[in-house]
Amino acid sequence: MNINQLLHVPYNVLILIGQCDSAILRVVARPKSQHEKVLSNLFGYVGIEAVLDQMRRKTMKAGFEFNIMVVGQSGLGKSTLVNTLFKSKVSRKSCTPNYEEQISKTVHLQSVSHIIEEKGVKMKLTVIDTPGFGDQINNENCWEPIVQYVNEQYEKYLKEELNVNRKKRIPDSRVHGCVYFLPATGHWLRPIDVEFMRRLGKIVSIVPVIAKADTLTLEERLEFKQRIRQDLQANGIRVYPQKEYDEDAEDRILNDKIRENIPFAVVGTDKEHQVNGNKVLGRKTKWGIIEVENVAHCEFAHLRDLLIRSHLQDLKDVTHNIHYETYRVKRLNESNANGLALSPLTLENGTLEKSDAESHL
Numbered sequence: 001m002n003i004n005q006l007l008h009v010p011y012n013v014l015i016l017i018g019q020c021d022s023a024i025l026r027v028v029a030r031p032k033s034q035h036e037k038v039l040s041n042l043f044g045y046v047g048i049e050a051v052l053d054q055m056r057r058k059t060m061k062a063g064f065e066f067n068i069m070v071v072g073q074s075g076l077g078k079s080t081l082v083n084t085l086f087k088s089k090v091s092r093k094s095c096t097p098n099y100e101e102q103i104s105k106t107v108h109l110q111s112v113s114h115i116i117e118e119k120g121v122k123m124k125l126t127v128i129d130t131p132g133f134g135d136q137i138n139n140e141n142c143w144e145p146i147v148q149y150v151n152e153q154y155e156k157y158l159k160e161e162l163n164v165n166r167k168k169r170i171p172d173s174r175v176h177g178c179v180y181f182l183p184a185t186g187h188w189l190r191p192i193d194v195e196f197m198r199r200l201g202k203i204v205s206i207v208p209v210i211a212k213a214d215t216l217t218l219e220e221r222l223e224f225k226q227r228i229r230q231d232l233q234a235n236g237i238r239v240y241p242q243k244e245y246d247e248d249a250e251d252r253i254l255n256d257k258i259r260e261n262i263p264f265a266v267v268g269t270d271k272e273h274q275v276n277g278n279k280v281l282g283r284k285t286k287w288g289i290i291e292v293e294n295v296a297h298c299e300f301a302h303l304r305d306l307l308i309r310s311h312l313q314d315l316k317d318v319t320h321n322i323h324y325e326t327y328r329v330k331r332l333n334e335s336n337a338n339g340l341a342l343s344p345l346t347l348e349n350g351t352l353e354k355s356d357a358e359s360h361l
């Protein structure tokens with residue numbers, strides 16, 4: 001290639017020219033013409049990365065909603081864990097605990113919300129506390145109020161979506177994650193837990209936890225975890241994060257670690273104690289303080305980080321793209337079969353949906 005040919009190379013690239021006689025390689029850069037400079041400004045740097053700033057600004061302005069539900073047998077520490085979550089590092093900075101009184105037995109579905117603000121990002125975190133089951137002699141269909149609640153939230157969202165004058169931002173009360181409490185028996189999953197989780201796993205992302213893990217030794221804990229994982233698989237129970245929704249290899253590596261560690265062995269408390277001059281959330285026992293947020297003591301911090309830090313957006317995406325979508329398709333197919341209007345929601349027990357006023361919340 002001679003220097004004249006070189007000047008006709010379409011773009012301003014660095015070109016290597018071999019000088020055969022001296023066997024030296026030289027780098028020649030052709031100066032840009034004015035026209036080329038304009039072109040380069042137009043096409044060289046597109047500036048797609050700026051979209052991240054735009055998305056960030058929009059999210060910061062709008063804020064977002066995240067809803068977690070706690071489910072399990074009565075007395076396993078669900079309400080206590082809700083308090084632990086709100087008093088833990090997630091929200092300690094941004095909100096004052098709103099109730100100090102003794103936790104009593106939960107008899108209605110109730111939700112606690114806090115607006116958490118960090119570096120200009122606002123999140124409305126809602127935890128739905130549910131009454132524990134297992135107190136009745138007959139616990140048949142004890143999952144029904146929970147299944148009903150989850151479906152009611154999908155129904156509300158669907159109705160808003162189908163509205164002719166629908167809101168720009170539909171209020172999102174859908175359950176993004178369900179923490180399922182397993183008693184620390186050290187044995188296998190109980191039939192009631194298998195049945196409950198099997199049903200729930202089809203409509204919501206379940207994160208199973210071993211409740212009151214302070215009652216197990218470390219060896220018992222490890223063995224119990226392993227048994228539960230085997231049991232979950234043997235019974236075809238889908239828990240979060242599901243393998244088939246891993247998006248890429250990076251996702252798989254991260255999620256495999258979580259899957260190996262599930263169910264998290266948690267301890268809950270709403271009391272603070274002084275340890276080495278620091279205030280820590282913990283349970284005081286005769287032989288010392290179990291620090292709830294200390295990963296050497298229990299896995300509450302892993303649970304909190306999974307829900308609130310590392311997988312929050314993924315939980316929202318799975319809820320919207322998988323669980324809500326399944327519900328939406330089913331409901332729209334039903335209404336197509338019945339005519340145009342959305343037919344009343346039929347509950348699991350065959351009865352029709354209640355009006356909002358009659359509903360639990």
Ligand SMILES: Nc1nc2c(ncn2[C@@H]2O[C@H](COP(=O)(O)OP(=O)(O)OP(=O)(O)O)[C@@H](O)[C@H]2O)c(=O)[nH]1
Pocket residue numbers: 072073074075076077078079080081103104105106107130131132133211212213214215266267268269
């Ligand atoms: N040892 C131990 N006790 C706990 C733990 N978490 C809660 N408790 C205690 O267990 C009892 C029941 O706790 P709750 O939080 O009311 O249990 P719940 O699951 O909400 O019960 P229901 O509302 O009846 O469903 C309380 O006395 C708590 O102090 C824990 O991690 N370890």
Ligand SMILES: [Mg+2]
Pocket residue numbers: 078079080104105106129130131132
């Ligand atoms: Mg309770």
